Amino acid sequence: MRKEVQTNLKLVDLLTEWNPFQLDNESYETEIADCIQAVHMYEHPLTLAKKIQSIYEFSFEKIIPLESCMEIAVELLKVMEDQDSCSI
Known part of the structure; x- marks a missing residue:
């Protein structure tokens, strides 16, 4: 499987687990x-x-605390960083 696809699947898993509004997985x-x-x-x-916060606010008309969005943003960027460091 291509590295980009693997990375995107990891990102999907993280965002699915995050579940900021405690809805069923297909809701996001x-x-x-x-x-x-x-x-x-x-x-x-x-x-x-801030972008993540605005994406969810637009869809659900609820604001996720920026701290929560910051935590997931750091995790997502870490996945990207790990992918970049592995590709030479």
Whole structure:
């Protein structure tokens, strides 16, 4: 399996486990896809956290605390960092 696909699957797993509103897993498919796209666009944790917060707020009309978004942003960027360090 290509490295990018493996990385994206890891990102999906992290976002699915995060489950900020405690809904069933299928409830977040669109938001997870948008967040994965954002992870590929933003390298700074705070910028990514704000983007994640806005993605979920747009869909659910509820605000996730920025601290929670920051935690998941750091985890997601770590996955990206690990992927980049493994590819030579």
